[in-house]
Amino acid sequence: MKKNMGGTDRKIRIVIAIIAAILYFTGTVPGILGIILLVVAGVFLLTSFLNFCPLYTVLGINTKNKDN
Secondary structure, eight states: OOOOOOHHHHHHHHHHHHHHHHHHHTTSSOHHHHHHHHHHHHHHHHHHHHTOOHHHHHHTOOOSOTTO
C-alpha cells in the first residue's frame, strides 16, 4: 500500500469528517442520510490516518509530494 495522499488533502478530509460528525450528532442531518454521512466521515478519517485512498489508486491521482 503506497501512500498517495498529501498533507493538505489529509487536513481537508479530517475537517470534513469533523463537520459531518457534528452535523449528525447535533441532529442537523438525521436519519439514513445522517448515518451515510457518518460512514463517509469514518472513511475519510481512516484514509487520512493511513495516507492512502483506494479510489485515488483507481483514478491515478496522487496528492503526495514527491519529496516526502
